[in-house]
Amino acid sequence: DAGITQSPRHKVTETGTPVTLRCHQTENHRYMYWYRQDPGHGLRLIHYSYGVKDTDKGEVSDGYSVSRSKTEDFLLTLESATSSQTSVYFCAISDGGRTYNEQFFGPGTRLTVL
Amino acid sequence: AQKVTQAQTEISVVEKEDVTLDCVYETRDTTYYLFWYKQPPSGELVFLIRRNSFDEQNEISGRYSWNFQKSTSSFNFTITASQVVDSAVYFCALSEPYNFNKFYFGSGTKLNVKP
Numbered sequence: 357d358a359g360i361t362q363s364p365r366h367k368v369t370e371t372g373t374p375v376t377l378r379c380h381q382t383e384n385h386r387y388m389y390w391y392r393q394d395p396g397h398g399l400r401l402i403h404y405s406y407g408v409k410d411t412d413k414g415e416v417s418d419g420y421s422v423s424r425s426k427t428e429d430f431l432l433t434l435e436s437a438t439s440s441q442t443s444v445y446f447c448a449i450s451d452g453g454r455t456y457n458e459q460f461f462g463p464g465t466r467l468t469v470l
Numbered sequence: 471a472q473k474v475t476q477a478q479t480e481i482s483v484v485e486k487e488d489v490t491l492d493c494v495y496e497t498r499d500t501t502y503y504l505f506w507y508k509q510p511p512s513g514e515l516v517f518l519i520r521r522n523s524f525d526e527q528n529e530i531s532g533r534y535s536w537n538f539q540k541s542t543s544s545f546n547f548t549i550t551a552s553q554v555v556d557s558a559v560y561f562c563a564l565s566e567p568y569n570f571n572k573f574y575f576g577s578g579t580k581l582n583v584k585p
Contacts, residue, residue, distance in 0.1 A: 387571055398474075398577040452570070457571055459573055461514065463514055
């Protein structure tokens with residue numbers, strides 16, 4: 357299994373509070389991604405990173421920010437959580453095609469915003 | 471724009487039946503990859519197969535087989551002699567290898583295999 361961990365695994369928070377989710381990898385892969393999974397929508401890309409301090413928006417980036425100060429860590433921040441951000445969040449990594457280019461996924465974080 | 475459509479939201483079969491999960495994609499790229507992932511009830515995402523746009527050979531792996539047809543932009547997944555352990559949500563995905571390897575996922579097909 358690819359070495360990807362996410363923390364926390366579960367979180368319940370209140371509307372308006374800031375939340376930070378952490379993704380940590382031990383594979384030294386260049387690319388990292390944050391997705392959210394909602395019923396009927398599959399996985400939708402929030403933000404991605406193609407190197408340290410290099411990030412860009414995905415298709416559902418409003419209300420989210422990210423940071424990557426080290427190769428192994430990719431943080432997703434909800435500045436002021438809303439109920440619409442209740443979801444399961446997955447982190448993924450990829451080496452971008454140096455071997456197989458598939459994305460490997462973390463175990464997910466279930467976030468509930470009350 | 472890239473898009474993946476899995477029109478079957480949920481399928482129920484009885485154990486030992488064969489079942490095909492459909493995947494239709496749209497892309498303007500000539501180089502792309504297609505994937506299938508499995509998400510069992512435990513929630514993790516498990517990689518099943520990768521196929522690049524230049525290889526239209528069908529692939530068989532045990533009870534699993536995949537049919538890639540560029541002419542119809544489809545990449546269908548068949549499970550032969552289904553088992554209860556096959557119950558899961560299956561996602562088809564399209565990647566852009568030259569665009570930060572971004573993935574586009576379909577909405578998933580939930581497969582229920584009943585004993």
